[in-house]
Amino acid sequence: MKGVPVLRMSTLFLRTLREDPADAEVPSHRLLVRAGCVRRVAPGVFSWLPLGYRVYRNVEAIVRDEMDAAGFQEVHFPALLPREPYETTGRWTEYGDTLFRLGDRKGTDYLLGPTHEEMFTLMVKQEFSSYKDLPLSIYQIQTKYRDEARPRAGILRGREFVMKDSYSFDVDDAGLQASYDAHRAAYRSTFDHLGLSYVIVSAMAGAMGGSVSEEFLAPCESGEDTFVRCTACDYAANTEAVTVPAPPQQPVAGLPAAVVADTPDTETIAALVDTANSRPDLRHPDRDWTAADTLKNVVVRLTLPDGTTEPLVVGLPGDRDVDLKRLEATVSPATVAPFEEADFAAHPALVRGYIGPGVLGTAGTSGIRYLVDPRVVTGTSWITGADEAGRHVFGLVAGRDFTPDGTVEAAEIRAGDPCPACGSPLDIARGIEIGHIFQLGRKYADALGLQVLDENGDLVTVTMGSYGIGVSRAVAAIAEQNHDDRGLIWPRSVAPADIHIVVAGKAEEIAAAAEDLAGQLEAAGLTVLLDDRTGVSAGVKFNDADLIGIPTIVIVGKALAEGNVEVKDRRSGDRHTVPAVDAVAELVALVNS
């Protein structure tokens, strides 16, 4: 931001708050509100005030510059979109209540774009028809709308937000991989320049469709995504995308036959294990039974986008809970809900507390789809329900006594679980999703008929990638990672100004010296916030400066008597005196370093 006039606190449209707003919990929300950066307008909808908007614009400019530098071309779509393209790809339905829908005066359906794959696909279809035109990567920076069930944490998860979304178009898989890699590299550079620390994790494509997908997560407590990181190798994944390593299959020959036992009042795993260990006829010959010896069968109700529902049973070791997010990610776009009384009433074959594989499976008597955890491999032996009240079966062997319809990744992931890549223990942490890159493949091109002629004159369907950066969310993520108990600490690259000058003292020479310094810094191309308020005590100004979080604070005050000013580093708190005549050179060097 060269040549920007000095911002003056005396006239700035800003009111800082001395106390935390009562409705803000996470640090970024609290501090962005207190520092006068944003204000809430409606649930999940925020306005930007001057200081916050400067940060926002800096973030946006860095994103734009990086995209341009990578050779991607900027376009711009409307946020208000017609229904038809989204109907064609099925997302008018798949997006469900998350889609903001509206009608015009004639009753025609419109939507506010949650993301723009359809529009980009159609635009390329309209303009290009030859392989010679590809590869192509185009992007926009635009306001998106998603009617989130639960907006939260200020601008971390809003219903209106700004996203940079890119789309790549290639004739073949190798081209898609190259475009994907180019975006991945551009994203790394972007987040580096934004001053964010991040990890790249394997992810689930979800409703977006496609195969390969990675997320850029900014690790922090307030994050909504849980991810794992290997303590030994470089494996990292969203918990939704972690694949549980399957143990080797065991020979079934020689295993004892399954035995059904009366086990009254053992509707919970804990009660079942206690009973099994306390009864001589059920005891394990060598050791105590544990919950991991049981096969727990959890029933859920899937709701498909068209509103129809179907039951699904997930079988998993009894010491594990079902992670609904993981399950939902694998069955998307269907949603998952717990099975309720009415559901059990409709399926009498399911005996609560005693459900077992006996009746399960699409080929079983119940006809209910039965998927199991990858640990339930052929040859493993289980204690599980006998499908009769008060009875369990011991020694039921997978692959011999029952055959599930398939496996599913739905069990909770715990710290210490083995890494799927190397077997070392996994760590668990939380992060904010700041970027997501997908190899979409041909889902949208197929649905919308995006084809080009190849060098042989044959029509081929284009393969696509889609890539998003949460621009407004990045502002909040940066705030989450860069603050202390006194306020924000912006990275230099996005700070609302380069230098914050505090006029500490009422002497005219002090004000004049501060003005002079501000003018020189401005002339040198730095952006300056000058606290020139009169009648405001130095303490108030110092506190506001710490709250606002410009990385370098220059105090013009009592040191001026010796011809000095003080330069304070916001992050470290270190301060030192500098001869006023040398200040400009030092500050320019500091900012450009």
Add this chain to the structure above:
RNA sequence: CGGGGCGUAGCGUAGUGGCUAGCGCGCCUGCUUUGGGAGCAGGAGAUCGUGGGUUCGAGUCCCGCCGCCCCGACCA
């Protein structure tokens, strides 16, 4: 979606069915102050989220709705 908590001035809050809804911060005026959230005096600012109900009387009790925050969603 479910459960819990909350909603009083720009912000933070007190208010136990009964007087003109109180306090701090912020804001305005004046004077004094001015290096880590100054002092004194005076002042403006509230349909107590909203709609209904109970009551002689409701910020206070009841119900609906809206909004905010937190937790939860399976234990077979």
